[in-house]
Amino acid sequence: MVTIHVVAKKTGQTVAQNGNQVRLIDPSVITADIPPSQIQSIARDGNRLVVKLKTGEVVTIENFFGPDGAATSDFVIHDVASGSFWEAEYAASSGELTLVPIDSPDQLLDASAGALPWLPLAAMAAAGVGMGVAAGVSSSGGSSRGPVAHAETPGTPSAPGAFELLSNNMYGLVGKADPGTTVTLTRPDGSTVTTVTGDSGIWHFNPNPLADGEQGTVSGTDSNGSPVGPLGTGVTDVTPPADPTIEHNGAGELSGTAEPGSTITLTLPDGSTVTTVADGNGHWSFGPNPLADGESGTLIATDPSGNNSAPETTGPMNSTPPDESQLNVDQNNQHGLSGTGTPGDTIVVELPDGSTVTTIVDENGHWEFVPNPLPDGGTGTITEIDPNGNSTGGVTTGPSDQTPPDESQLTVDQNNGNGLGGTGTPGDTITVERPDGTTVTTIVDENGHWEISPNPLPDGSAG
Incomplete structure (x- = not known):
């Protein structure tokens, strides 16, 4: 290596x-x-x-x-x-x-x-x-630098007499001073270590001589023998932040969690970067997603002390919305609101008052809310969201019907060798449970009549 x-x-x-x-x-x-x-x-x-x-x-x-x-x-x-x-x-x-x-x-x-x-x-x-x-990919224009100074380089020598601390983290204890300045760090136990400021005006101790949570003092002597400083180092932070996690990587956003206050840097496939900051709850997001469909990027979290996490790949961005043809409502009554969707997706129902309820489509493609969150006669709007944050358009539930059938309309007027029949509310389903626990069903016709023939009940039994 x-x-x-x-x-x-x-x-x-x-x-x-x-x-x-x-x-x-x-x-x-x-x-x-x-x-x-x-x-x-x-x-x-x-x-x-x-x-x-x-x-x-x-x-x-x-x-x-x-x-x-x-x-x-x-x-x-x-x-x-x-x-x-x-x-x-x-x-x-x-x-x-x-x-x-x-x-x-x-x-x-x-x-x-x-x-x-x-x-x-x-x-x-x-x-x-x-x-x-070997020649690589060419582009128009001249040399990337040419015979000029690195004017863009931030490591410019300090103004005469300046003595600064730049960082105190897992990468070392770093600061600025006049070139040739001898810098001494005094640790909490009284021991000292020294370094000399280079031509760039940067001095550094690497690895960091201070342990996590320790504080020290730096002072110096410039090339003329004049003292500079002292400066307090502040509390040392040499602990890297946790790796950022990814929750959504779809067309709407790339988002996830990280250490609160950390800066999240996303490196795109072309090498360019974009950044955002994790909020007080540790949530961060880029919206809309800077990645194109199918592209992957790399995320790094940097805490306020300048420590970096390990890089975390985003995986390919997926902007394909859920298959709306799989989203259906098959029950919206007194027993609940339920239907079908794509396994693993989130179902969001917006109620008439603007509030929402959510559930997850199970491995069999089924979802349900029990009890029904809709009021009787109320209509909701359903949105399906996949794990990448892509969503379908709103699908209506239709009016919720939670009123049971009129039991006074349900009668049995025939139970003999010709069959089992009676009356009920047109369109309702009649279910007959037999003595052995099995059931048979039929639909009440437009005239309010239902019939099961031959008779599903054995002679002498009741259903």
Whole structure:
């Protein structure tokens, strides 16, 4: 496995990563300890930078390229044996990557550092650096950077005399000071550790010398011997937030839960990102869904201290609404309101007063409300919502009829060898239970008469 270091440009924090697959959240400087002679190719693949080694190993850096095709991060090769560094420059016009010698990856965090001249691959080969650079996806326009300073890099040196704390989390204790300032952290037990501010104006302790919940004090001495600080670190938070969970991923919204107050970052397939914040109950949502039908994205939760959760995939977005032909009402009476739908979907009934009741379609495709939530004669509207949040249009229940049949109309006027018959309310169903518990049914005709022939009752018995 290749040794890889990832430093966020915004803060100078070293970002934790495992293995040869790196997923970037913010523009970063990535340094890989690889002998140049072992590199087979470096290429762009969509928003990824892919480095193939002659050993067969592959290093993949997700979100290296932005949605406009420009490289938003920097990739540096470190030859440990010689101590030299090479930066991979990307030209969007040709899709080619060219290695450029640099003094240190730290200069890529410094807005005042000018770009060094490009070194053609032919010169690399003459220098004994065996590598091939594969062309990736080309786009119009010039080089993604060209010979200009990294003016967009947030790691600008502090104003003279400034001494700041930037973050205190799982990625380290980080701040700003004049380059060359010696910074000392005093821990709760009185012990101290020191570091020196780099040319970028960033100082950092990584890993964080403070334990979760601890507080310390940082002070410094600048290059002229003048004291700066002290500053309190505040309470250390090195605990990552829980991974975000996903509740809906449909056309209406992408939503779920996370640590309250955490920032949810969604990385889209093109490498661009959108963010939202989990509310006080831990609920977050993007609406309408930024993902297209069938697309998947990656979610990361970042707590207020800057700790990141592990990435969580959204799964494919599904904008297909439930099959409305499966949504039916088969009972709306004194025994309840029920019907059919797609198993696992949610049934929402809006009552005449505007309130709603919900239930879930069971594995057999059946749903019911007992007792009936509708008033006698009232009509409701049914909406079916699938697990992705897609819904059908409203389906009416029809008027609820919870008045039992008029029992005075129910008579038996024949119970003999010719059959069993009588009167009832037209359209009603007559059910006769036999002595053995089985039943037979018939419908009262338009004249109010019903009949079952032959007689379902055995001679001498009652039903």
